[in-house]
Structures are given as structure tokens and as C-alpha cells.
Amino acid sequence: MGKFITLEGIEGVGKTSNLRYIKELLESSGHDCVVTREPGGTNLGEALRGLLLSHSDDNMSADSELLMMFAARAEHLSKVILPALENDQTVLCDRFTEATYAYQGGGRLLDVDKISELEEWVQGELRPDLTIILDAPVEIGRARAGSRSEPDRIEKEQDDFFQRVRSAYIELADHYPHRICLVDASKEFVAVQQQIQEQLVEYDILNS
Amino acid sequence: MGKFITLEGIEGVGKTSNLRYIKELLESSGHDCVVTREPGGTNLGEALRGLLLSHSDDNMSADSELLMMFAARAEHLSKVILPALENDQTVLCDRFTEATYAYQGGGRLLDVDKISELEEWVQGELRPDLTIILDAPVEIGRARAGSRSEPDRIEKEQDDFFQRVRSAYIELADHYPHRICLVDASKEFVAVQQQIQEQLVEYDILNS
Numbered sequence: 001m002g003k004f005i006t007l008e009g010i011e012g013v014g015k016t017s018n019l020r021y022i023k024e025l026l027e028s029s030g031h032d033c034v035v036t037r038e039p040g041g042t043n044l045g046e047a048l049r050g051l052l053l054s055h056s057d058d059n060m061s062a063d064s065e066l067l068m069m070f071a072a073r074a075e076h077l078s079k080v081i082l083p084a085l086e087n088d089q090t091v092l093c094d095r096f097t098e099a100t101y102a103y104q105g106g107g108r109l110l111d112v113d114k115i116s117e118l119e120e121w122v123q124g125e126l127r128p129d130l131t132i133i134l135d136a137p138v139e140i141g142r143a144r145a146g147s148r149s150e151p152d153r154i155e156k157e158q159d160d161f162f163q164r165v166r167s168a169y170i171e172l173a174d175h176y177p178h179r180i181c182l183v184d185a186s187k188e189f190v191a192v193q194q195q196i197q198e199q200l201v202e203y204d205i206l207n208s
Numbered sequence: 209m210g211k212f213i214t215l216e217g218i219e220g221v222g223k224t225s226n227l228r229y230i231k232e233l234l235e236s237s238g239h240d241c242v243v244t245r246e247p248g249g250t251n252l253g254e255a256l257r258g259l260l261l262s263h264s265d266d267n268m269s270a271d272s273e274l275l276m277m278f279a280a281r282a283e284h285l286s287k288v289i290l291p292a293l294e295n296d297q298t299v300l301c302d303r304f305t306e307a308t309y310a311y312q313g314g315g316r317l318l319d320v321d322k323i324s325e326l327e328e329w330v331q332g333e334l335r336p337d338l339t340i341i342l343d344a345p346v347e348i349g350r351a352r353a354g355s356r357s358e359p360d361r362i363e364k365e366q367d368d369f370f371q372r373v374r375s376a377y378i379e380l381a382d383h384y385p386h387r388i389c390l391v392d393a394s395k396e397f398v399a400v401q402q403q404i405q406e407q408l409v410e411y412d413i414l415n416s
Contacts (some may be wrong), residue, residue: 067279
């Protein structure tokens with residue numbers, strides 16, 4: 001089985017450019033990488049992503065949002081992630097279940113037990129081999145993200161929402177240190193890359 | 209709380225016309241009826257119905273199909289069904305969770321325990337007060353339904369699929385006789401209506 005690596009963090013912490021960096025790093029040491037994202041990664045998943053992030057249905061029920069996230073995830077696992085891992089490829093995914101704990105659990109204050117029931121239902125025993133959480137104060141993330149395009153339904157939430165998301169991410173890293181690590185993304189780009197490289201070695205994804 | 213009544217059955221057993229008949233019968237005895245359907249019944253639910261029944265994604269993963277059904281259901285419960293019941297209205301719904309047991313459990317042979325976990329997750333203790341299953345041999349249903357429009361993704365399944373759906377419906381009625389009844393829909397329209405009326409009295413929805 002290939003390695004399953006996920007990248008997490010609130011808006012503006014540098015996920016996109018660091019995803020590219022990780023991919024190059026892994027490929028230069030011989031990994032055959034599949035880069036994908038959640039919600040999405042399949043035709044059906046992208047259609048569900050469209051419904052989840054569209055501005056039109058602001059008051060979607062929280063349970064429904066959660067079930068749609070996991071519906072997209074089930075399709076993603078069955079069509080993209082599992083076939084790649086079984087083919088010895090390294091899967092690098094922009095957000096995964098930890099984002100559900102952070103955004104729906106932390107941000108929307110949904111019952112964490114309800115999330116873990118669905119995690120178990122959809123994933124069984126499967127967890128990422130390594131989850132890298134890019135962590136930075138909400139103000140820094142928002143300032144960096146602010147200059148981009150029109151915010152989507154989730155990005156339109158207020159600062160206290162993103163504070164809760166950030167805290168939930170930090171808690172996850174505390175709880176599962178054997179598979180989740182925190183990287184200080186408030187630093188300069190090169191310093192962030194340095195930390196990422198060290199963690200990939202630390203968690204046995206890259207050789208030292 | 210108002211009464212929650214659901215109508216079930218394979219294609220061609222006469223759900224649409226009998227739904228209209230039940231509505232008239234209930235209204236003439238003073239019920240304030242809300243008529244709705246699954247999957248659907250809300251904006252989000254109808255969008256999910258579109259994805260579920262579209263021809264384009266024939267090989268959607270079974271888990272994803274199931275989660276989307278329940279995502280639509282969670283929205284339907286929160287936006288339509290529960291508010292109506294709390295408002296003392298009678299909700300009359302064209303298909304509900306019993307259809308998931310019949311189509312996904314019986315038809316697609318999905319693990320019934322996985323369905324009941326989601327039922328519990330989404331509905332808690334809530335079950336319909338009465339589910340009327342219109343039962344007829346598959347050949348009769350298909351012959352009646354066949355003359356209609358282009359079949360959707362699920363209607364395109366083969367006869368053995370619908371045989372399993374029908375058997376699953378019959379089993380549900382056997383298992384939960386206190387809230388699910390079977391009506392012989394192979395009979396003439398008036399005889400079917402007669403049975404439906406008797407069941408509505410039997411299950412204390414209508415006075416005798």
C-alpha cells in the first residue's frame with residue numbers, strides 16, 4: 001500500500017503552494033504522487049462540492065452538510081484514493097476527515113461523536129498515514145486569503161468560527177501525535193517548507 | 209404531533225394516484241395534509257435527487273448513494289417533515305427510509321446494518337406512524353410503468369433487482385406489522401382504494 005498524506009489548515013495558511021512543494025519533494029525522492037482534494041476529487045464529489053459551497057442554500061441543515069461531505073468522501077475513497085494506494089502510489093490530499101472535525105465539529109459545533117460514527121461508517125480502519133496541519137493565527141490567514149476571489153459559503157463565516165476551527169485542528173494534533181503534526185505557517189515560506197520536510201522525515205515518509 | 213404516513217412500492221404499482229386518493233380521504237376527514245416525496249422535498253433534496261437519478265454516473269459507489277439518500281432525508285426532516293408534524297399537520301410522503309431498505313438493501317444488496325446505522329444517525333427514534341406498501345408482482349408493475357417516459361438510473365435495473373426490492377418490502381411488513389402494512393396493488397383500482405381505506409382505519413389514522 002502507498003502512503004496517504006493529507007494537508008489541512010484554515011484559509012490563507014498556504015495550503016496550495018505547500019501542496020505543490022510536498023509533491024515536488026516526494027517525487028524527487030521517487031514517490032509516484034496522486035494529488036487530489038476534498039470535498040471533490042471525483043465527478044460526483046465535485047458536484048457535491050458545488051452544492052456544499054454554493055451561496056444559495058445558506059441554511060442547509062448541519063446533518064445534511066455532514067452526510068454530503070461523507071458521501072463525497074465515500075466516492076473519493078472508492079474511485080481515487082484506495083485504487084491509488086493499492087497501486088503503491090502516494091496520495092496527497094488537500095483536506096480530508098480532519099477538516100470535517102475542524103469545520104463541522106469545531107466551527108459549527110456539531111456533535112463530534114456523530115462525525116466519528118460517519119468516519120467509522122465510511123472509512124472503517126483507514127486513516128491518513130500523515131496529516132500536516134498548517135497552523136497560523138486566524139488574522140494572518142484571513143489577511144492573506146482576503147485578497148482572493150469572492151468568498152464561498154464557508155469562507156463567509158465570522159472570525160470566531162475560524163478561531164474554533166483552528167482550535168479543533170490544534171486539538172487533533174494533540175490527540176493523535178502518531179499521525180498528525182502541526183507546522184507553524186505564520187513563518188516565512190522557506191521556514192515553513194523546512195518544517196514540512198523535517199516532519200516528512202520524522203514520520204518516515206521521506207528518508208533522512 | 210401530527211401523523212406521519214409514507215407510501216411505498218416498486219414502479220408501476222400506482223403510488224401517484226393512490227397518494228392523491230389518500231390525501232383526499234384524509235382531508236375529507238379533517239386532516240391538514242402536507243404531501244411530499246423522497247428523495248427530494250427540499251431545494252437541496254431535489255438537487256441531490258437529480259444527482260442520484262441522473263444517467264451520467266451509473267457506477268456511483270453504493271456507500272455514496274446511501275449517504276446522499278440520507279443527506280436528502282436529513283434536510284427533508286429538518287425543513288419540511290418535523291416542522292409540519294410539530295404544527296399538527298399530517299405528512300404524506302411518497303417513499304421514505306423503507307425505500308432505502310428495499311432498493312439499496314434488497315436491490316443493491318448493501319449491508320442492512322449500515323442502513324440502520326444511518327437511520328438511527330439521521331432519525332433517532334422517529335419512524336412513520338404508518339407505511340403503506342403497494343405490492344404487486346414485478347411484471348405487472350413494469351408493464352404499467354413501461355409505457356411512461358425514459359427510465360432513470362434506478363428504473364433501468366433488471367427484473368431480478370426489482371424482485372429483490374419487492375421481497376425486501378414484504379419482509380419489512382412482516383417485521384414491523386405495528387407500523388407497516390401491505391396492500392395488494394395487483395387488484396382493480398377501486399379494490400386497492402378499499403384496502404387502503406381499511407388500513408387507515410385499522411392503524412387509527414382515520415375513524416371507522
